[in-house]
Amino acid sequence: MYRSAVRKPLITGKKDLHDITVDISRPIETSANKWWWSLFIVSAMAMLWGFGCIAYTIGTGIGVWGLNNTVGWAWDITNFVWWVGIGHAGTLISAVLLLFRQQWRLSINRTSEAMTIFAVMQAGLFPLIHMGRLWMGYWIFPLPNQFGPLWVNFNSPLLWDVFAISTYFSVSLVFWYMGLIPDFAMIRDRAVKPIARKVYSFLSFGWSGKAKHWQRHEVMSLVLAGLCTPLVLSVHSIVSMDFATSVIPGWHTTIFPPYFVAGAIFGGFAMCQTLLLIARKVVSLEDYITMTHIEYMNIIILVTGSIVGCAYITELFIAWYSGVEYEQYAFLNRATGPYWWSYWAMMTCNVISPQLMWFKKLRTNILFTFIIALFVHIGMWFERFVIIVTSLHRDFLPSSWSMFSPTFVDIGIFVGTIGFFLVLFLLYARTFPVIAQAELKTIVKTKSSKYNKN
């Protein structure tokens, strides 16, 4: 394949096919270091604390949260939307960047898809525990009517959410797992310990690397990528409709679907950046996740951050332009009301700080990138908090205006999901091939610095 001279190599360190095999199976075949263990223990403790808080919530009822009559949705939905958003980058990388033939995705798609699955698992927890009676959880599905006169409300965007998220989760899981099969087979073939060989042999579904297997595998990847692409837009659009179909000022605005999608990609890429920056250091993948990759991801963060910034300004402007007093007040209250600090935290972290990425020096600086990614996490969390709580806490009747303050249970569950997420990710990093090596090997001849003399 012909390559232009302006393209940079995507695999540095003069790697050939065998080097890739060795580098990627190293974390699986060696034992974990102190850093891994200490991070794992901290995350596991956070996770257990979160589980305790969830158990307490279910045992006592959601009255243990900080909710009140006016603010009936707060941290639970904020966390839900935050996690779903983080899950977005995986699909974008695996499906949309595939469509755009962006080969740099090959070093990061496995990890970002894993991140998607783990993030959606955290997201899914919140609607379930919000029900209060977790054992009735299956009532959210449109099951036949023998439970009584209850039937799901097909007009409700909350139900669309159930379909959207479960479809998203299953398609992402299948796509991720199918990509893993040849890589599991590679680890199976190298395994020396009998148990490891048995486990990876089971996980790889008897993959033998025959031409027929590869042919079917490629066709299936293409079909699944096709199925995934609309999901990039649909999932977060439907999440945004949870708010936008209402008539609450600050919630009902038509820009929500595309703006939520852009925000989700923004937040998702920031999480990808955070995890990959740690992973490339801890399991030494600097030759595969190169500065070029980091820079490209920073550019996506810059672009989506700017789109989100445009959407904020548009909302603010149209609220004034509409002449609807409620709408105008909702935005005035956001910026100058009792929750002004959350609004300005959102503005600073989401709109202003990513603009620093315009400077090449900054966007190719690893420490700076890491810090900005953390800013984005904070900003995106506050974005959902601002949308949800500031629109609710001063509703149409001033006599019922109120404030929201989280209890230790709210905080505990949120911290718990971060712990749970990290536990899953750390386990994944030691047992799974963190780079899609079979796919990566297809570009070695054109993109490795060993063969590419540019």
Add this chain to the structure above:
Amino acid sequence: MYNITTDIKRLSFFLILIGLVAMAYGFFQSLTVVSDDKIKSTVKKIAKELNLEYKSKYKLETKEEKNIHLDEFDQLIENSEEDSKNINNHQKEDYSELIYMVEKKLHCHIDPNHVHTVSDVVYAAKHYFHAKHQRPWSSLLISTLFFLMVSVAATLWWALQYVAQAGWSALLLRIPMAISSFIPYAALILIFIIITAGLHWHHTFHWMAEGIMDPSDSYYDEIIANKAAYLNIPFFLIRTFICLIGWYCFAYLLKKYSLSEDKYGGGTKWYNKSYKTAVSFVLFFGITSAFAGWDWIMSIDTHWFSTLFSWYALASFFVTACAFIAIITIYLMYNGYFKELNNSHMHDFGRYLLAFSIFWTYLWFAQYMLIWYANIPEEVTYYQERYDYYYPLVMITLMINFLAPFLLLMNRSSKRSKGKVLFVACLIVLGHFFDVFLMITPGTMHDHWHLGFVEIGTFLGFLGFFILVVFRNLSKYQLIQKNHPMLGESEHHEIHIH
């Protein structure tokens, strides 16, 4: 090197001629408008002859007597249906003669279903003549905006190839460059339309009407007056000039660097310059396209607002620009140019058309569904008008713009076929003309709309003008640029499964 053929010249002059005739006809028709005072006096006179009472307002005495606050909503609807039936029966006996005579005398058309009193006849006749006066201006605005925004969106497409470091398209970058040369022509016509609107030659932008922001005027509209800080003619013109001059300058710079690259070559110097300009243009356009959508289109329906609107309009223009680039490229391929292009390039055009048609539909649906679902009076009027009077056209637009590309281009092999991509691209141009028509006409002509000789003729005239400018520009420079660092990738372009 491409040279404009006499066939193309002949075709474009013929289309321009049609456009000139259509516009002349439209403006001639609009001269026969009857003034508001004359309508009033004529209707009064005929009503007097027929012994009908002229009341300034329809009084709802019968309705007020009834208890309107019924517990059951259904009951209320039933009553109002009965009322309207009564009114209809009542007026049909009384006013059909009046309507007939007024129509004959003034040469207009009045919908009897909207007439409940004599003053309704005056009102309906006034609206008829306002729409008649407005018709050539509306069709002029539709075609101007369509071709202006398509030229700008083609420039965006061109810039995006640099921003994304796309390799496949390097061979055909002269096509969007030629399209971008139409910007100044369309921009001048748009400025003409806006200035004449400011001079009250026509009533395209409702908020420009005299007295609408003056509390002492009978025409005062408080909601519109509240928007005065944004919707006033000086600021409107400043925004228009910033957008148009800015876009023109960026297109000029991109063209300059591209031609310098041909001439001087020399590594990636000009490519990097183009890259930087393209990035700045995308940023500039990201902001200014919002103003373009709000000012030139959304402010026509002055009361209405939607945060999504500018993005939706941009999606419409962008997919049309992709279609025009594909059409011109394929036309040249049929005529023996672009020998290096293969069906993988067609595949990429097919993907562009399919993906952005779906994207357009997504934004259409998002805006429509949220407004329909929330059903807030301030917003829902926009679609109410389109559904009451434009329903078939709305459906046709959705079918052409979504179903056709979706079904025809879903298949891999049809994306790789020149003929099929060309066919779908032509459909998309047609469908998005309807879309722009639906963005503008309901706000300016309301229920008295036409999609006839004036509208289609004006569009064809602009199409001829556009073809002439674009093809003349194509024949001025090398059809394929030299020294572009991605040329090799474009020549050897082949889409694998991965």
